[in-house]
Amino acid sequence: MTADLTGPVHEALAGLPLVDHHCHGAVAADxxxxxxxxxxxxxxxxxxxxxxxxxxxxxxxxxxxxxxxxxxxxxxxxxxxxxxxxGWPEVNRRFLAASGTEVFCVDTGYAPHPVTTPAELARAAGAAACEVVRLEQLAEAVAARGVAAGAYAADFRAAAEEAVRRPGVVAVKSVAAYRTGFALDPARPTDSEVTGAAARWLARGGRLTDPVLVRHLLWTAVDLGLPLQLHTGFGDADVRLHHADPALLTDWLRLTSGTVPVLLLHCWPYHRQAAYLSAVFEQVYLDVGLALHYTGPARCRAVLEEALEITPFRKLLYSSDAYGVAEFHHLGALAFRRGLAGLLQARVDADELSLPDALRIAAWTGRDNARRLYGPPVSEAARASSGRPTRKV
Known part of the structure; x- marks a missing residue:
């Protein structure tokens, strides 16, 4: 082991069971x-x-x-x-187990490939899993069933309330960054605005891209009372990156202050803007998932250092945003452990941070901040080692 991978912070993070607060399934096929x-x-x-x-x-x-x-x-x-x-079952098992993750919070709303369910992901890893409900998928399902424009708002609200009552659901998510971007009127739309927009969308069909209905979706998420995850920054070619800057949400965040936690996902290259928002709004949290495995262990430390320049330490969470290949569940965890340990250990060595503080920050970021927000279930192994009962959700 090289000197870069030694020290008490590295040892602590290497052995820390992680909560991956946002990921997807692994492909269940060769x-x-x-x-x-x-x-x-x-x-x-x-x-x-x-x-x-x-x-x-x-x-x-x-x-x-x-x-x-x-x-x-x-x-x-x-x-x-x-x-x-x-074969895919053994490949998935090896990488998921190697990630050292005790809980996966799985976004089940994106599955262009046959992927593992949260329960299947958990079994392969010897861990636990919970679900994150994607709201655009629910809205499109409501439209596909057939609904009058005047009934759309109530039907969508009912579908969302039913979805979040499912066992294991801990959060909701929006991909507004992809559909409209964040340069939206921050105000809650009126009933007549929603009905008019629904009439236009239902007549046109297709994906939910109407700005009024996206605003309605975000405000419905606030009303549901669960943590709200928002994709920001880096993504595939469908996103217009300059429209996915979380700083564009500033006015909406002012209006929703004191409501639900807002989790800014991924963020790169806008992780500094996200850090600012987390420093000035009580309800804002962030991660740099996705960027972790795309930059890899060679560069993820730099991304984490920039994200932590002003972010309060109780506001940064770990996620892999792994989708499809289980390599990304493992690689995201590895990059996070090494990158965070390297920067914290360097601050300890420079006497800018005490070792107890560094160990506390490591545990907060890798596991405890997510537990505090979501209260997700813990694995049987974690329960046995801690003596605490496993939460049933």
Whole structure:
């Protein structure tokens, strides 16, 4: 082990059971080489440009290959062949277990591939899982069933209330950043505005992209009373990145102060704006998930250092935002542990932070901040080691 990976903070984070407060399922099928490559990029696998020849592709070959019994930096062809030989159940089991995650908070609203359910993800990892409900999916399901424009608001509210009463649901999520961006009128729309917008949308069909109905969705989320997760910043080509800057939410955050926790997901390259919002609004929290595995252990420390420049330590959470390939559940956790431990240990060594404070911040960020907000279930292993009863949700 190199000097960079030693010290009490590294040891503490290496052994800390994580709460991944936002992730997705892993694909429950064997993948072709092209399918795997498409899942390790937010763009596309363009002709002549392999996603393996990118920071995340290099990180997969370096840090994931050993878990498939391959040498570090194994060639991509060898990696894909070994993955195929093992089969998806064993691949998923190895990477999910290696992540050291005790609870996965799973967004079940995005599944263009056959992916594991929260329960299946938990079983493969020997962990626990809970659910995050995606509100745009609910709204589109209400529209697909057939609804009069004047009844849309009440029907959507009823569907959302029913969804959040499902066992294991701990939060709701919106992808408004993709659908309209955040430069919205912050005020709650009137009933007549919602009815008019619903009439236009129901006549047109398609995805929910009407700004009035997106505002209505966000305010309905506030009324539900659960933590609200919002995708911000980095994503695939559907997002207009400059419209996904969380600072555009400032006026809406003023109006919703004192209501529900608002979790700004991913944030990069706007993690400094998100940090500002977390420092001035009581209800705002953030993570830098997704950026962790795309920058990899080689650079994630820099992202975490920037996110923590002014963020209160009780406001930063861990997430992987892993989707599709279980490598990302593992790689996100590994990058987080190493990046956070490196920056905290450096501050301890420079006498800018005491060791007890560093250990406390590590535990808060990796696990306890999420527990405080969501109260998610804990795994049986964690229950046995702590002596606390497992929460039934």
């Amino acid at each position: 993948l072709t080489a092209a399918q795997f490559e498409s899942l390790i990029t937010e763009g596309e696998a363009w002709p002549g440009v392999s996603p393996f020849d990118s920071p995340v592709g290099v990180a997969v070959r370096r840090h994931c290959a050993p878990l498939l019994d391959l040498p570090r930096h194994a060639p991509a062809a060898d990696y894909l062949a070994r993955r195929a030989d093992l």
